[in-house]
Amino acid sequence: MRRTPTRRLLAAALLVASVLAAPVMATSATATAATAAGTPTGVVHPLGIDPHDGHDHAPCSSNGLGHGVTARLDKAIADVRKQAAIPGVAVGLWMPGKGCYVRATGVADKVTRQPMSTDFYSRIGSETKTFTVTALLQLVDERRIGLDDPISRYVHGVPNGRHITLRHLAEMRSGLFPYSADADFAHDLLSDPTRSFTPRELLAYGFKHRNTAAPGKVFVYNNSNLVLLGLVIEKVTGHHVADVINRRVLRPAHLDQTLFPDGPNVREFPEPHAHGYTNQTLTGAVADSTDWNPSWAWSAGAMISTMHDLRSWAKTVATGELLSPETQKQRLKTLPTGFPGLTYGLGIFETGGWIGHNGSIPGYESVTVYLPALKATLVVLINTDITTGGQEPSTLLARAVTKIATPGHVYDGSAPTR
Template identity: 85%
Template sequence: MRRTPSRRLIAAALLVASVLAPMTSTSALAATTVTPTPAAATAVRLAGVDRHDHDDCPSHGLGRDLNARLDKAVADVRREAGIPGVAVGLWMPGKGCYVRATGVADKVTGQPMSTDLYSRIGSETKTFTVTALLKLVDDGRIGLDDPISRYVHGVPNGRHITLRHLAEMRSGLFPYSADADFAHDLLSDPTRTFTPPELLAYGFKHRNTSAPGKVFVYNNSNLVLLGLVIEKVTGHHVADVIDRRVLRPAHLDDTLFPDGPNVREFPEPHARGYTNQTLSGAVEDSTDWNPSWAWSAGAMISTMHDLRSWAKTVATGALLSPETQKQRLKTLPTGFPGLSYGLGIFETGGWIGHNGSIPGYESVTVYLPALKATLVVLLNTDITTGGQEPSTLVARAVTRIATPDHVYDGSATTR
């Protein structure tokens, strides 16, 4: 059984008190500008730290001057990109931390954004799915160079595509989320439940884009297949395997994979999400869209507190053997300057981790071994600005100031 997040019992009180899974859209891209109500703006100024991080992130944070520069940088990006609400957590051992929320969690009510909300994390799900897969490697139950045809039938060129190819985004398969029929079917009914075979069929009707191992193409089909491998080998739902073998050992009590009859589950408190990935191109509230279309590639939900912990766990390989973690971190060029990709994980500017984008929400969770620093960004829109994802704009602005020798730029991975 998947766990019920521990905070649901006090969700209403908390909400009042604190107030690279890609899809192709036929719509135009547009930004929204949000002006909080006076009451909301006041609450935002008070929402500096959450109940988890209050004790180890004092009010002085990284110092008055640096805090002010970061506040201005985040505010500038939020205004220029039309981001409704954003939460940023930066922890730098020996220097301090910066934990802030600004803007609104709900454009209708003006409810302030908070650092203590659940959020959809999109393609960050890939770090959990691949960790579960690599634990099976450590168990000796699968090999990274096994062909996918050993576990899933009907994959085009499946005898030559390995699990490694899938995890490193070099399978050569066509991404189902780039199929026009898929985009139309999803956007025509965002509440629809998709099964993994239905998702894969959208991609499999196309010819493969390249030979295996040759070209990096960010592809949700790869991770759906790896989810099916996990289910085939273990005999259990991938959501349950991730819960039992990844979330529990990592002590992530507020992270979950909605699946099966609970696929529409979204614990409170959470921000409303806003997207323009609609048939008309108009901005809509996508908070309650069904995430089954992203499954093991992007359906998970988490919190800043849990993601702070997960950033170090996944980057250092705390749940894996040293040899398997070494394999995971063997990143290869992606064709995008400054960005390399390993097994369900990327490296940019020295930061290791992943970002996520799903209609209405974006996130970044990365760890910087050189400084033992952690950065988490959560926001409630996926609307791009000048072709740039809003989460990338925020993370880049923060790291340019706080870690100028290690600037984040992971924009190529989630769309």
Template identity: 70%
Template sequence: MRRTSRRRLLAATLFVASVLIPVTAAPAATVQAVTAGRSTGDQDPAGGHGPELTARLDRAIEDTREQAGIPGVVVGLWMPGRGSYVRATGVADTVTREPMTVDPFVRIGSETKTFTVTALLRLVDDRRIRLDDPISRYVHGVPHGDRITLRQLAEMRSGLFPYTSDPDFIHDLLSDPERTFTPREVLAYGFRHANTSAPGTRFEYSNTNLVLLGLVIEKVTGHQLADVIDRRVIRPAGLRATLFPYGTEFPEPHPRGYTDQTLSGAVADATDWNPSWAWAAGAMISNLRDLRRWAEVVATGKLLSPETQAQRLKTLPTGFPGTTYGLGIFETNGWIGHNGSIPGYETVTVYLPSEKATLVIMINTDATSDGQEPSTLLARAVTAIATPDHVYDGAVVTP
């Protein structure tokens, strides 16, 4: 595998490089645009978007899927007053040719960050921590930790080296993708490098930041991060199919996930790879119904005080036109939320306040197309048709 491709961070991030998965002809859409997303258990009396718009969305999604070499795609779009659209197309398994359906569980990669930061912000509301506390107050051994605040970690402006960019980490993970990593183990890969910038001066997407925030949550609460997120975030949000795995558990049904992030560069089935290395930055699992609900919860601050939500949404430039980043959340041309990428899977979960619209995309590959994430290509194609004044462009790429 090319060195540049191997250094693109294995995911749980917004970022990837470029190799296509070879996919043979897949079946056409297996679920029609549905009123209410009945397959997901939701009810939506608004109905579908109408035959013309539905046909345009069908064509755009299928064209993008084929051009980007995506095995299977699930798209959900809900727009009050205009209707709903839920579609599954392609295959969940490239060997058996089992069709993709609208109700599988998937790994959500970096969307985990929205859950971790929500748990952190609930502690802010409880007055148990302050965003401007230094990380050194809670975690020892962080380079220049006395100058780096929790806010800067959540904003991706800490200046700490991303452990997923360390060559030894990449080699160790890809040599044994079923290995269990502890948070301290992954941080050690990053801490042996000098900080990349002074705190607060530059946006740099880094899983190191979120692993540290996970440790803060555990330190303050005295409980495992998975338990805190379940009790303080998942349950209050009314999510029934979302979990923070303790190991390699992956509920059924789920599609097989395919990645080109291997030592040889060959495409591999990453379905059962251990997500422990991503932990607070990218280990979680969810489904379409829950992500639809979560998009509005996180974007509107339903679990937070108005003051804390306002701080969360105070986004700053990323250096990439059209996209700004707040506290574990981004804004791109009006859409608020996050995307996720982890070997084998990508997702997008965003909410457009101006139209109270929700978009969720789930796919079973993270291999890029012409250097772009396939989930971004899909989200852009869908929004160009459905919300042409607010075209999604959440592609933040690595240096």
């Protein structure tokens, strides 16, 4: 008997949670994700030094934050991994003046038991939004577009498009219905996770529904918004959004291990990488989603990166290194989301003083955030998106780490999942 797909509602403070409609989960689903030995692997991770990017990439010793804090972090991560049945975890925390913590634990492959590593490529889901919106804001800086331009100026056929601005889209207040909440979309994707979708096909799933609210009134996390912004970038530049992001964002930021799979290489996933495990399937059974086609997430969530690059990107995006100060100021003008402890700006969020984004795509989750108050950076990469107790596993990890390392700045408010 096939289970009926229903939308996996996002956790309030996680925000991006799972972007696609999820099936009803079997009660034993999380128990099927294997847990591995709790001994950290990849304890020492040199990360390398890039003389061009202006970021500190000094090696991280095995006791970078002191024996006491390191031991507490090891235990907290092991506890969350066991609680949430996470196969593999990689965590990087850098705190200037105090030290760092860069470790991996668990397995990258539940069949071969290959250890997880801090060097792997990983799908980063909705962290893609930070790259897409950065490219958009560069066009604002060049006065080629305006944040208060209506989307109808660039893309035809958007319901109420004359009144929905680019700003509304970037801050998740467009009032459009999310395509990933459409039952037909969920069925079509999960029936064949290797199929390719075009941006227009994705938007059509949402556009057949009435808008959910007037523009600018209500925060609703919505992938349709970012697909539309990807189309705006293509319209204005005359180039594929993947090429624009590569040329205008990745290269200037010296992110050599970050990519936007698109076109004939849409299923490209560089080695080495962990296998990803999800229960977002038609039956609710856990599946290996490593090679699922990410075209359905496009400019909202298709990108791939590494801990090395995300460490650098966290500061770049939070401090606006690729944008003018005025545009960055607008980006960081975050507004309430309706969830305690969480505000959202233009393709970026703030929680507990941490600025950045997270991502979830079937089989993988990530968190990349920067804390200006302490100039600290946190990156979390895991190879499952299976929730536990209604909580995203990456949120549980980020919260546990920050409770120990930055108790005055804990990632994630206490708002419940809804």
